[in-house]
Amino acid sequence: MIPTGSLVNAAAIIAGSLIGCMLHSRFPERIRTIVFQGLGLCVLLIGFKMAFKAQDILVVLFSILLGGIIGELIRLDTLFERLGNRLKQVIGSSNPKFTEGLITASLIFCIGAMAIVGSIEEGIRNNPTILYTKSILDGFASVALASSFGTGVLFSAIPVLIYQGTITIGSSFLQDFLSPQLIDQLSATGGLLIAGIGIILLEIKEIRLANLLPSLALVPILTVLADWFKTL
Template sequence: MFLIGTIVDVVAILLGTAIGYFLPRIPDRMRETVTVGVALCVIAIGLSMALSDMNDIVLIIFSVVMGAVTGELLKIEARFERLAHRLEERFRRLYRGPIAQGFISATLLFCVGSMSIVGAVQDGLQGDHKTLFAKSVLDGFSAVVLTSTLGPGVGLAAIPVLVYQGLIALISNLFGSFLDTPLVIEPITAAGGLLIVAIGIQLAGLRRISVPNLLPAIVIAPMVKVVIHAISHM
């Protein structure tokens, strides 16, 4: 079954959220230190991804700029926040604390990355679950730490992860190996890495960045590269 990897990832996120929620109260000073530590790790992961495709640096810059313009015009962040706050109201009876921040931060962290796309493509094409199983371990541990600092809203990120990775796996299963090529994976990895760096900067409290409004860059980057490749081979 080609959705096994995604299902395991979703279970890992929910399990990590439960563990993080029921952990003993963490002192505020320790929580701040842990959060900064996690932020540094997120930044390191993002940088390693962003620097993996330096041959396309001009393309990535163009994609991020155009992605930012597109995201601002579409008001993606505002839509994201409305959804998050709607979920927050729905779960108000179960939990009185903030839910939106945990949901938004966790969704971006779990979905924006090459492992999500590559793993889902492998899942759909070959029934190979290893990449998503490895991602499940990382997401589970991240969910524990994020929940202890941002609350149980982190667990709600399992919903977009299921939809996002599940759709990629389904499309790959139906339409072949188009997504599983360097032309698509490399620019997505680099652009996604920059967005993960932005998430880390936010987690560290250094600066607020409208990361959702940068999301179109992940779509624009591979599209531009495919068009350039097609033109150069005409």
């Protein structure tokens, strides 16, 4: 199966990033600042709206806590930073914000209801409409991000394609296990992580979000365990 929606999404990010990079030098610092603050507020709103979908708050709570511990133990943030710096060296970029832009954009574009639900929808029903809509939103967001962070945002198209494409292909084989409740729990957990991105963009508090990513993998496990305990 070809993940068409993810391919279009990656292309939109690349196109938006190229436009943002071209506009980078033409935006006064005060314009870039207000755009970034506006983007941070919007990301915060989206994150909280998604978080309210939680059907079992304990599953979300323990997913975040245990996922954070796992992420800290294996130092995911350091790993991602090394990969970003390695890519920066390979392409010969001199942009000091390259790695920060790559990681920030990747988190924004990958962690979210539309990324998860849209990829599953295409995998199960062969309907990429949600991902097409997400492509439009990500395209505009990448313009704003690239105008501040530069070329690192452009390369976030790679993890987006791998992440969403994997979910699309995988869900076509696992559709019997993907209940609406599980999808809501994934969206709620992802929403909290997205709210964290908004907090970072607004410079309220620095959060090591990369180390919280394992929480998304724990959601299905803890959801199954919670359902099992309810039957006892």
